[in-house]
Amino acid sequence: MNAPVSFEALDAWLDANADALDVDQSRAPEILPQLVRSGAAAVGVPEALGGTGGTIADAIDTIAAVAQRSLTAAFVLWGHRTFIEYVLQSDNEALRARWLPPLLAGEIAGATGLSNAMKYLSDIEPLQMHAARKGNAFMLNGSLPWITNLRREGFIAAAAFDHNDGSPPSIFAIWHNVPGVERSDDLDLTGLRASNTAALRLTDTVLDDTYRLAANAPAWLARVRPAFLGLQCGMSIGLAQRALLATLDASKASRESIRAEIHELEAKLAEQTAQLKRGVLDDTFFNTPATMFELRIALVDTVTHAVSLEVQATGGRGYLRGQSGVARRVREASFIPIVTPSLVQLKTQLAQHRRIAAA
Structure with missing residues (x-):
């Protein structure tokens, strides 16, 4: 990276609060300010645009570093940083000029909202949001059942819409303050409860082209999908890294029998x-x-194996409250296969690829 970023204070805060962020919805307002203050959200954003420089690979590393300490915080960072990436890759310069500064400052939360769109791109499900031309603007309707980082203090979310006039689907940035935008109560999650995860509904919401991230959703989604999934994979990498590091805290006797497995999985x-x-x-x-x-699927297996090794190395101590983070990491690891696109959806898509190739 071109500019130094220090995560020392963020690391200490995450270590002290990771368990609470996993189980307590009331802690949700604290996460984004901590991430922004550390500079984590600005990694991989050009310095000329207010970021700290570097590449998308540096942003992946940053999400992995956060995931080592709290998957809840990494999930929030993924949503926020991925929306920033959408803004960076949009051709709408006016939208970028308006929204990038408050996103980097943490004044508003970015939410990807494109899980449905990514599944649409892979022929897994139809679009759930619909747009109709209304003069020089669009009337938007529909709902998305699960979006992370819908911060009650203010958010802007990306969503894909089909059009009733037959034109290609497009992507809009949905500001929470626009009439007709409704956020549900937080979803009653098993973990990751401070991640501001909720449903979003639009009822006759009117937006003009200044809110449109992309006019041709399929082409644009194909371009941003590597960043979407790459940043998402940062969560898997960080969680697996932490589980493997945690095996070092176990007694030598506990580690010895699985030492070869640990080294093999590290490599x-x-x-x-x-x-x-x-x-x-x-x-x-x-x-x-x-x-x-294929790589996303393989990383799920790696996370599962890493957490299993941590459980084996930690033994009964990991089942005592407050003695280690192993119980939380087991819950976190159970989320990795279901975050969209889920493991089942990816395997279905790969099977379709193989059938087409064989034909």
């Missing part, structure tokens, strides 16, 4: 991390999306 994770960053930077994942789907 595997390092190679997967390098492959992820190469693929995002050199357009491999843009040109061959199936390669990225």
Whole structure:
């Protein structure tokens, strides 16, 4: 990165609060200010645009570093930083000029909202949001059942809409303060409860082109999907790294029997991390999306194995409240396969790819 970023204070805060962020919804307002204050949200954003410089690979590393300490905070950072990436990759310069500064300052929370769109791009499900032309603007309707970082203090969320006139689907940035935008109560999650995760409904919401991130959703989504999934994979990498590091806290006797497995998995994770960053930077994942789907699936297996090794190494101590973070990491690891696109959805998509290739 071109500008130094220090996460020392953020690391200490996450270590002290990770368990509370996982189980207590009332702690949600605290996360984004901590992330922004540390500079985490600005990594990979050009200095000329107010960021700290670096690449999308540096942003992936940053999300991984946060995930080592709290998947809840990493989930929030993924949502916020991914929306920032959408703004960076949008052709709408007016939208970028208006919204990038408050996003980087943490004055408003960015929410991806494009899980439905990414599934649409992969022919997994239809779009759930609909747009109708209204003069020089659009009337928007529909609902999305699960979006993270819908901060009650203020948010802007991306969503994909089909059009009733037959034109290509497009992507709009939905500001919370626009009439017809309704945020639900927080979803009653098993963990990650301070992540401001809720449903979003639009009822006759009117927005003009100044809120449109992309006029041709399929083409634009294909371009941003590597960053979307790459940043998301940062959560898997960080959680697996922390689980493997935690095995070092176990007694030597506990570690010894699984030492070879630990070293083998460390090497595997390092190679997967390098492959992820190469693929995002050199357009491999843009040109061959199936390669990225396969890596995302492989990282789920790595996380599962890493947490299992931590459980084995920690033993009964990990089942005592307050003695270690192993119980929380087991819950966090159970979330990795279901975050959109889920493991089942990716496997379905890969099977379709293989059938087409065989035909």
